[in-house]
Amino acid sequence: DAGVTQSPTHLIKTRGQQVTLRCSPKSGHDTVSWYQQALGQGPQFIFQYYEEEERQRGNFPDRFSGHQFPNYSSELNVNALLLGDSALYLCASSLWDRGDYGYTFGSGTRLTVV
Amino acid sequence: DQQVKQNSPSLSVQEGRISILNCDYTNSMFDYFLWYKKYPAEGPTFLISISSIKDKNEDGRFTVFLNKSAKHLSLHIVPSQPGDSAVYFCAASGGHYGGSQGNLIFGKGTKLSVKP
Numbered sequence: 001d002a003g004v005t006q007s008p009t010h011l012i013k014t015r016g017q018q019v020t021l022r023c024s025p026k027s028g029h030d031t032v033s034w035y036q037q038a039l040g041q042g043p044q045f046i047f048q049y050y051e052e053e054e055r056q057r058g059n060f061p062d063r064f065s066g067h068q069f070p071n072y073s074s075e076l077n078v079n080a081l082l083l084g085d086s087a088l089y090l091c092a093s094s095l096w097d098r099g100d101y102g103y104t105f106g107s108g109t110r111l112t113v114v
Numbered sequence: 115d116q117q118v119k120q121n122s123p124s125l126s127v128q129e130g131r132i133s134i135l136n137c138d139y140t141n142s143m144f145d146y147f148l149w150y151k152k153y154p155a156e157g158p159t160f161l162i163s164i165s166s167i168k169d170k171n172e173d174g175r176f177t178v179f180l181n182k183s184a185k186h187l188s189l190h191i192v193p194s195q196p197g198d199s200a201v202y203f204c205a206a207s208g209g210h211y212g213g214s215q216g217n218l219i220f221g222k223g224t225k226l227s228v229k230p
Binding site: 043090107 | 120218
């Protein structure tokens with residue numbers, strides 16, 4: 001039973017560019033949340049998707065956007081990259097109706113902006 | 115302004131002894147708390163949680179204590195094992211959103227080293 005899969009594992013982008021990160025949730029999960037973990041910090045909530053809609057959003061600018069597909073997989077897009085966007089991006093999947101905090105995290109995508 | 119604080123960046127403990135990791139929070143609306151464990155190159159793994167209506171929850175070697183009046187929680191690991199060496203994150207939630215989990219607010223983490 002595959003857990004949460006994220007791709008790519010690492011990538012390097014230039015300031016000003018755009019990037020798309022991908023996430024496949026754990027089998028049976030229907031909700032995807034994205035977190036940003038900067039070096040030396042804890043994960044910070046970006047947004048959450050369920051039924052292809054953004055349900056909650058953290059304190060991140062509009063440069064951060066997302067999408068959820070009918071198969072529950074999700075993408076995180078970041079436009080106009082800044083050096084400060086360099087971080088580990090974590091995807092977490094869960095079951096909407098379960099009502100608890102049974103998140104399963106992926107191993108993350110390490111984004112470096114130069 | 116950090117709402118969840120882990121003031122000890124690191125902790126070193128001898129194998130077999132007790133490890134105590136601490137976490138403080140500022141928002142009295144938090145009603146659910148969790149501990150996650152993270153190894154390098156892996157995502158956080160859920161360890162144990164506690165609802166604000168309880169003051170203790172146990173799962174094997176792991177026990178979480180919650181002191182609501184002090185806005186403080188702690189994770190006890192007894193006995194500590196070398197495989198417990200990892201970064202431990204404390205997280206809090208303000209409650210459910212609709213039918214789902216609310217977003218989690220994490221501390222900065224404490225790196226635990228258990229020496230053989």
